[in-house]
Structures are given as C-alpha cells and as structure tokens.
Amino acid sequence: MGRLNMDEMAGTAALDRWVRSFALLVAENKELLTDLDAAIGDGDHGTNMDRGMRAVVDALDDTTPAAASALFNKVGITLVSTVGGASGPLFGTFFLRAGASLGDTSDISLAQLTSAFRAGLEGIVARGRAEAGDKTMYDALAPAVNALDSAVSEGLDKAEALKLALVAAESGRDATTPMLARKGRASYLGERSIGHQDPGATTVALLVAAATRASL
Amino acid sequence: MKKLINDPQDVVAEALQGIEAAHPDLRVDHQHKIIYRGDAPRNNKVGIISGGGSGHEPLHGGFVGVGMLDAACAGEIFTSPVPDQMLAATKLVDGGAGVLHVVKNYTGDVMNFDMAAELAAATGAQVLSVVTDDDVAVQDSTWTAGRRGVGVTVLLEKIAGAAAEQGRSLEQVADIARRVNANGRSMGLALSSCTIPAAGKPTFDLGDNEMELGVGIHGEPGRQRVPLASAREIAEMLVEPVLADLPFTRGDNVIAFVNGLGGTPLIELYVMYHEVNRILTTHGVNVARSLVGSYITSLEMAGTSVTLLKIEDELVSLWDAPVKTPALRWGA
Secondary structure (H helix, E strand, C coil), X not given: CCCCCHXXXXXXXXXXXXXXXXXXXXXHCHHHHHHHHHHHCXXXXXHHHHHHHHHHHHHHHHCCCCCHHHXXXXXXXXXXXXXXXXXXXXXXXXXXXXXXXXXXXXXCCHHHHXXXXXXXXXXXXXXXXXXXXXXXXXXXXXXXXXXXXXXHHHCCCHHHHHHHHHHHHHHHHHHCCCCCCCCCHHHHHHHHHXXXXXXXXXXXXXXXXXXXXXXX | CCCCCCCHHHHHHHHHHHHHHHCCCEEEECCCCEEEECCCCCCCCCEEEEEEEECCCCCCHHHECXXXXXXXXXXXXXXXXXXXHHHHHHHHHCCCCCEEEEEECCHHHHHHHHHHHHHHHHCCCCEEEEEECCECCCCCCCCCCCCCXXXXXXXXXXXXXXXXXXXXXXXXXXXXXXXXXXXXXXXXXXXXXXXXXXXXXXXXCCCCCEEEECCCCCCCCCCEEEECCCHHHHHHHHHHHHHHHCCCCCCCEEEEEEEECECCCHHHHHHHHHHHHHHHHHCCCEEEEEEEECCCCXXXXXXXXXXXXXXXXXXXXXXXXXXXXXXXXXXX
C-alpha cells in the first residue's frame, strides 16, 4: 500500500467518525435494544452490541488503519470476536464486506458508499439467509440500500442521500412491528412475535443514523 | 436482582476460575474461555467439543472429562461463543483423529460454529459438526429458525463421548451423534422467568397463576401461556407431544430424562419423574435408563423439561460406559 494523500485520509477519517458515532448510539440505546430483545428474543442484544462496539472503539483508539478496507476489516473482526450470538457474525460480516468493497478508495463517493452498503447487505443475506418480511435487520437495511441506489440515479449529494436512507431504514424498522418472525429466536414465538419491533432492525437504523452524523 | 455475584460483567470469567480451582482434572484457557481435559489432546482419539452461551450449567463445561467432552467453549450468558473460541478449542483437543463439534440449533450458535469450522478446515483440521434440534415446541418448518437443541444435547454428549473414548473414527462418532439426535425429542415448561445478570431484571413476566409452555433454555418466552396446573397435568402437557412427535410406540426402549431448568428442587423433579414414568407405562414405552436432575438449565428459572430418547442395545452400552466429569460420573 502506497502513501495516502489528504483525500484518502479524509475518507477514512469519516468512516472512523461513522463507527464511533454508531458506538455512541448503541451505548445510548443499550437498554431499549435489550428491552426489545427481551420481548421476542433473550434480552441481550443491547448488552452484546454495546460490548462489541466498545471493543471496536478501543481497537481504533489503539491504531486507526489508514485505508478504508483495513479500517472496516478491523471493525468487522472485532465484532465477530466480541459480540457472539447471531449479531456478531451478522454485523461483523456487514463491515467486512463493506470494507472489501471500499478497498483503498479515497474520498468516498456516494456510488462507492452505496456499493459498500450493498456488499454489506449481501454478506448478511449470505450468512443469515434472511428474506424481506422475515422480521430481521434485513427489513431495515434493504430499504436503506435501495434508497441510496435511487439517490445515486437521481444525482443527489451524500448528505441528502443518507437522510433518505435513514428515513427508509426507520420506516423499515417500524414495519417490522406487525411482522411474524421467521428467523432467529423470535421465530420460536410464532404469532406472539407480532406487535414487537425487531431489535436487529432497530440497530440497523442506528447504524444509518450514525452515517448521517458522520459527514461522510 | 439478588444473585451471588460480584460484578455482573465478571460472572462468566469468575465462574471459570471457580471451575478450574474445583476440578483438578480440568484446565481452563481464560483468554478463550475454554474448559478442557487436562490430558488433551488424546492421541488418535476423536476430540469432541461443544459450547454455547453460559447460564445453562452444568452444560457444557460440567460435561468435560473422560467419556464425554474434551472441551467446552463458554459464551457470555445466553450468547453463543465466538469463532476464535471454537477454533482454539479445536486445536487444543485435536489428537490426529479429527474433531466433532456439537452445536445446539440456535441461529447464533450455528453461525459462529460454521465460521469456526471454516477457519479450522483452512488450517487443515478435520472437523465434522452435529446440530441438535429436539425441541418439539417449535414447529419444524421453513418459517422458523428450526427446532431448538435442548435436552438431547446432554444425552448426545454422553453417548458420543463414550464412542470416541472407545477409539471409533470421526465419521462413526458423528453417525452415532446424529442417530441420537434423530431419535430424541424434548419439551419444556417454565414456572418462572430468569434474570440475566447484565440485564438486572427478569426476561419476561409471569403471573403467580401462570406457566409458560414450550420454553427453550434462554429465558425466551415459550409458545403458549397457560394457567398453573398440577405436576400430573404438566407431565401430560410435556410427554404427550413428545411421544406423538417421533413417534414413540409400544415396546420402544427409551432413556427418560426429567430435567430441571435451574430453580426447581430435586424433590419436585422426582414428583415429575413419577408422573412421566406413569404415562410411559400407560403407553407401553419401556424405560431402559433414566436421568433426573438439573443438567441443562436457564439460570434460576423454575420449571422442567422432559426428554425421551429411543435407544437400542448399542446406545445403551455407550450410555453405561464409564464417564468422569464434574456433573455426570459413573463407572470410572
């Protein structure tokens, strides 16, 4: 890897801000996430994600890789090795795949960001085999990625695009409430999973909200 | 929350220190949270590892020892361990005959064990996985994550452990393990919820006159909330669906396993066993062996689960083979 110019530094610094902002939102919403999970899962989602994101922040404080792929690789591996449950492999895979898609790119364009989100989504589908309507993180992430796609074709800037992605992620999250869970522990509840918002989709909305705050 | 703990964050790490101090035959890798046999790896013996969230003790760490598991990976409470842990455990117990991973069918456990098996295979290790999914309370359809692995896991670890101890090959041990899972069925019931130390409050609320039918082992609510009933009625609610599912029929030999979920005293489990045995007699099902006690638990949850495993002579002799672990010990 050659030396990075100022643009590359700016791009990676923005990703670093995104990750740290996500960690902050997870910490602030730890109880909410745990309560949502207690209703239809086993009540540890907030605790686990918070433990993982704290470890991520510690790892980045230690050394912040200069290239986008290396940075997200570090985030993904840290999540896989500290979160456990299904959330570790799933959120970890999101960052690993998104990082691979970004490569050593500098000053991330909306198209590149969209491709990274798409790659992350595809990684999650490969690992968890979730489909639309299963009441999972997919139901918030897929609409956000689709919103980014539309923003690319409409020629919007990154800030506008991310705002639309957040609206899509949040309505996707809200739409999980009436769904019958077909994946994960919530699926054991059958009909009784109806009427509860999915914790994984809630965390995805936080991930997108963090992106809007990071001035990517 | 009233618990015998120091800091909620330290429960798993401190319990591992206690296990290491209490059981000189075992070793603990504190970094990876692995309990393993002091004599591991055994040359040319198939290694068997399992693991899962903590809070189910004695499962799995209490089943590490001669004739059962070679290593167990401890996750956070009710949270699957991570791939690094299973990979490290696989290396610790690989004596050249390959390693069997025993995985309970939960989304997180399966994903993390899958990643570990991929990583282990990349280092040249020979790994096979067996997934347990014996809980009849979950409808086995494409619309759920599939049946949960519960009580059969205990019986499988004992029987497969005996087969490995006898020097059978990895394929043979995996076949026996799959046979155990295919012939076992379970169902559970909770009288109370449980409190994850880090959460500090019960996972679900259950009224004084209610029970939760069809619970798993993670404090997750079950399929149905029903009015409190007698042990006799509860035994019927659990045994009948289990019998009908395999199905178990007149003349079958079984291991009958009445398990406590953590907060139920042994005397109540024996009241349950009496009722279970009575129902099985009515159906002409012959109890060849029994197991009564709290072996796969959900922290301090009050309640029980019933597991039936259809067995023939070979499995009976593997069940009777010597075992020397903190939680199961006979003939050794």
